[in-house]
Amino acid sequence: MPAMPAPVISPRRKTRKIKVGDLYVGGDAPVSVQSMTTTKTHDINATLQQIAELTAAGCDIVRVACPTQDDADALPAIATKSNIPVIADIHFQPKYVFAAIEAGCAAVRVNPGNIKKFDDQVKEIAQAAKDHGTSIRIGVNAGSLDKRLLEKYGKPTPEALVESAVWEASLFEEHGFHDFKISVKHNDPVVMVRAYEMLSERGDWPLHLGVTEAGPAFQGTIKSATAFGALLSQGIGDTIRVSLSAPPVEEVKVGIQILQALNLRPRKLEIVSCPSCGRAQVDVYELAEKVTAGLEGMEVPLRVAVMGCVVNGPGEAREADLGVASGNGKGQIFVKGEVIKTVPERDIVETLIEEAMKIAETMEPVEGASPEVIAAS
Numbered sequence: 283m284p285a286m287p288a289p290v291i292s293p294r295r296k297t298r299k300i301k302v303g304d305l306y307v308g309g310d311a312p313v314s315v316q317s318m319t320t321t322k323t324h325d326i327n328a329t330l331q332q333i334a335e336l337t338a339a340g341c342d343i344v345r346v347a348c349p350t351q352d353d354a355d356a357l358p359a360i361a362t363k364s365n366i367p368v369i370a371d372i373h374f375q376p377k378y379v380f381a382a383i384e385a386g387c388a389a390v391r392v393n394p395g396n397i398k399k400f401d402d403q404v405k406e407i408a409q410a411a412k413d414h415g416t417s418i419r420i421g422v423n424a425g426s427l428d429k430r431l432l433e434k435y436g437k438p439t440p441e442a443l444v445e446s447a448v449w450e451a452s453l454f455e456e457h458g459f460h461d462f463k464i465s466v467k468h469n470d471p472v473v474m475v476r477a478y479e480m481l482s483e484r485g486d487w488p489l490h491l492g493v494t495e496a497g498p499a500f501q502g503t504i505k506s507a508t509a510f511g512a513l514l515s516q517g518i519g520d521t522i523r524v525s526l527s528a529p530p531v532e533e534v535k536v537g538i539q540i541l542q543a544l545n546l547r548p549r550k551l552e553i554v555s556c557p558s559c560g561r562a563q564v565d566v567y568e569l570a571e572k573v574t575a576g577l578e579g580m581e582v583p584l585r586v587a588v589m590g591c592v593v594n595g596p597g598e599a600r601e602a603d604l605g606v607a608s609g610n611g612k613g614q615i616f617v618k619g620e621v622i623k624t625v626p627e628r629d630i631v632e633t634l635i636e637e638a639m640k641i642a643e644t645m646e647p648v649e650g651a652s653p654e655v656i657a658a659s
């Protein structure tokens with residue numbers, strides 16, 4: 283019997299499905315995880331190396347900056363050699379929008395707030411994108427909101443962000459172009475959540491979620507998880523990018539964890555560990571860290587419980603595929619609810635890893651963990 287899909291808080295809102303290279307975004311396509319390279323795009327080798335690292339970490343779509351002609355010149359090689367769809371990120375210079383489309387990028391992110399005379403060029407951009415099968419992201423950002431709207435609203439309110447996005451969307455649609463997604467980013471999760479809620483009521487555009495300039499890893503993770511959680515739990519959001527002042531691989535890890543926590547992506551390895559307290563009879567932090575490190579990269583949905591004492595230890599360990607309930611310098615090892623042995627504390631990590639490997643061999647790797655790939659025609 284096929285496994286039942288894991289329950290989600292709310293069903294996904296129905297959005298239009300667009301192509302981003304060989305992936306779909308929107309509609310019934312799984313929510314994808316994006317990140318952005320930090321290399322100089324014109325350094326093709328360094329950029330491709332970072333894209334390979336992001337791909338290995340589970341990134342679905344990557345964005346690269348394109349501030350100079352040298353960067354634009356590097357786009358064809360990067361778009362061809364990357365194993366995941368490449369989106370060119372364009373600000374200020376409209377000529378790079380066309381360069382990126384012609385370079386074969388899967389999509390182009392345009393910032394209507396700072397591209398010169400953007401509205402006058404939508405027709406040509408739409409035509410070029412249509413001719414090349416390129417999709418567009420209308421990326422409205424609080425920090426670079428259209429001056430007209432800034433004057434009207436006084437600051438980048440949710441209403442201002444949404445008005446900008448809806449206006450630009452209407453221009454593309456007037457020219458018969460529908461292969462675009464929208465983002466309305468703000469650094470304040472409360473404003474950002476409200477903006478996306480309002481935007482999702484205005485049309486069926488696929489939405490790219492992001493809290494812009496979310497901050498260093500710890501703060502940015504909390505802000506993104508809070509905001510994305512609020513939206514995804516209402517079914518809003520088709521692709522996400524966690525922005526951190528940290529290496530981009532960290533953004534991908536956080537993005538995947540957010541989706542897994544909401545059952546929007548099948549869970550792989552899950553460590554259930556207690557926070558420890560005055561009753562703990564082993565060093566739970568060290569145990570949990572060592573077990574996590576020892577099982578990193580596991581592709582099966584294994585649940586491992588690492589518990590500090592007998593209060594909740596046996597219960598959680600019994601519920602997991604594998605677990606340890608510690609006490610008196612020893613660890614009771616549980617496999618599928620049964621105690622299989624008791625080992626001294628110094629052998630707990632090694633025993634758990636050994637048993638995890640044995641169980642993993644009997645499990646199927648997680649399927650459907652990544653967005654649907656469009657079959658090559």
Ligand code: SF4
Pocket residue numbers: 556557558559560561562563589590591592593594595
């Ligand atoms: S399992 Fe034991 S050590 Fe861990 S938090 Fe609960 S009571 Fe404390």
